[in-house]
Amino acid sequence: MPLLSVLSRMERNGVKLDVDMLHTQSSELAHKMIKIEQQAHDLAGQTFNLASPKQIQEILFDKLELPILKKTPKGQPSTAEDVLQELALDYPLPQLILDHRGMSKLKSTYTDKLPGMVFAKTGRVHTSYHQAVAATGRLSSSDPNLQNIPVRTPEGRRIRQAFIPEPGFKILSADYSQIELRIMAHLSQDKGLCRAFERGEDVHRATAAEVFSVAPEQVSNDQRRHAKAINFGLIYGMSAFGLARQIKVDRKAAQQYIDRYFERYPGVKEYMENTRQQAHDTGFVETVFGRRLYLPEINSSNHLRRQYAERTAINAPMQGTAADLIKKAMLSIDDWLQANNSPVSMIMQVHDELVFEVPDNEIEAISELVIQHMMGVAELSVPLIVAVGIGDNWDQAH
DNA sequence: AGGTTAAGCGCG
DNA sequence: AAAGCGCGCTTAACCT
Numbered sequence: 001m002p003l004l005s006v007l008s009r010m011e012r013n014g015v016k017l018d019v020d021m022l023h024t025q026s027s028e029l030a031h032k033m034i035k036i037e038q039q040a041h042d043l044a045g046q047t048f049n050l051a052s053p054k055q056i057q058e059i060l061f062d063k064l065e066l067p068i069l070k071k072t073p074k075g076q077p078s079t080a081e082d083v084l085q086e087l088a089l090d091y092p093l094p095q096l097i098l099d100h101r102g103m104s105k106l107k108s109t110y111t112d113k114l115p116g117m118v119f120a121k122t123g124r125v126h127t128s129y130h131q132a133v134a135a136t137g138r139l140s141s142s143d144p145n146l147q148n149i150p151v152r153t154p155e156g157r158r159i160r161q162a163f164i165p166e167p168g169f170k171i172l173s174a175d176y177s178q179i180e181l182r183i184m185a186h187l188s189q190d191k192g193l194c195r196a197f198e199r200g201e202d203v204h205r206a207t208a209a210e211v212f213s214v215a216p217e218q219v220s221n222d223q224r225r226h227a228k229a230i231n232f233g234l235i236y237g238m239s240a241f242g243l244a245r246q247i248k249v250d251r252k253a254a255q256q257y258i259d260r261y262f263e264r265y266p267g268v269k270e271y272m273e274n275t276r277q278q279a280h281d282t283g284f285v286e287t288v289f290g291r292r293l294y295l296p297e298i299n300s301s302n303h304l305r306r307q308y309a310e311r312t313a314i315n316a317p318m319q320g321t322a323a324d325l326i327k328k329a330m331l332s333i334d335d336w337l338q339a340n341n342s343p344v345s346m347i348m349q350v351h352d353e354l355v356f357e358v359p360d361n362e363i364e365a366i367s368e369l370v371i372q373h374m375m376g377v378a379e380l381s382v383p384l385i386v387a388v389g390i391g392d393n394w395d396q397a398h
Numbered sequence: 399a400g401g402t403t404a405a406g407c408g409c410g
Numbered sequence: 411a412a413a414g415c416g417c418g419c420t421t422a423a424c425c426t
Binding site: 055105108109133134140237243244318351 | 417420
């Protein structure tokens with residue numbers, strides 16, 4: 001069966017929503033937002049629209065004369081999240097704006113919008129998946145986008161709790177753990193990185209131990225957090241400058257971390273250099289399975305465009321291979337479900353995660369089946385680990 | 399009235 | 411001078 005048919009079936013399956021729960025959350029958010037607005041107006045000494053970047057600029061930077069830490073591409077003082085977080089350390093108003101923004105996002109995009117997207121005939125929401133949008137080979141989802149449902153904050157997770165199964169069913173979520181780092185280990189064949197995954201170690205902790213020269217059990221929370229930022233940064237082609245900004249150390253320290261990383265993981269260094277070189281020589285990069293991404297600007301005389309293409313060259317094989325793997329898993333799982341006339345529905349895909357609606361009495365068998373299919377799609381140099389969760393809503397299952 | 403862009407932010 | 415990859419959605423601001 002072609003992937004497109006699998007996607008169509010998933011769209012048709014849809015997912016059930018607890019609409020009442022979302023309505024309740026909407027009201028609560030509205031109430032909290034009004035309170036924040038009042039506090040903000042008191043601090044500013046005037047009323048203003050907390051959703052208007054222009055008005056926020058006027059109040060923060062013209063009226064209150066807070067320092068301008070960053071500008072937008074058009075030269076206006078930026079009020080972006082990281083800027084306001086920095087300012088919030090010294091002034092009260094930025095935190096209120098941030099809180100308000102977060103709630104406003106949740107309310108307008110999710111709790112207000114999703115109930116209206118329930119399709120009357122099925123009582124469920126039906127997204128559209130797009131197979132040929134993302135350059136790296138990922139799927140995208142729209143109308144509504146089910147690939148950006150909140151999860152990182154407690155308030156956000158309450159929205160996930162509204163994604164529920166039919167009576168007699170459970171939500172089963174299965175995701176690949178650290179899939180892109182595992183692919184980096186496979187592609188680079190770096191000894192240390194492969195060994196960490198083979199031994200089932202906490203990879204960020206292992207990285208921290210190497211980079212900061214301490215025993216794994218001695219790694220502090222901050223060190224692990226920094227190592228995690230380094231690992232992600234590598235996948236994205238980040239520079240010392242970017243790392244410094246991310247983890248709030250000076251540029252020199254960030255450069256030392258990166259140097260240290262490449263000393264400890266020389267295979268990764270070599271892989272990065274080879275990938276860049278290959279992109280320059282051939283004009284494309286490819287995934288483990290040979291799917292290519294062409295990079296017409298890799299030899300551009302414009303530095304910005306060239307550097308952008310170089311970062312894409314680093315990232316695309318890893319992000320793209322992860323996309324290939326989960327698509328293969330979707331195909332083989334769908335194949336099995338169809339062949340066995342299974343009552344199980346595959347209902348969502350979120351890049352490294354598959355979500356199913358499973359009859360209560362089949363949970364254990366299907367968990368095992370999904371894990372086996374996802375792990376078994378390819379034989380890489382490191383194990384592909386799949387974590388499964390089960391629950392009465394998507395948040396519980398995740 | 400309607401469309402487009404900029405800024406910002408939700409997710410992996 | 412910029413500085414971390416890939417998406418989609420909302421509001422404000424601007425434009426026709």
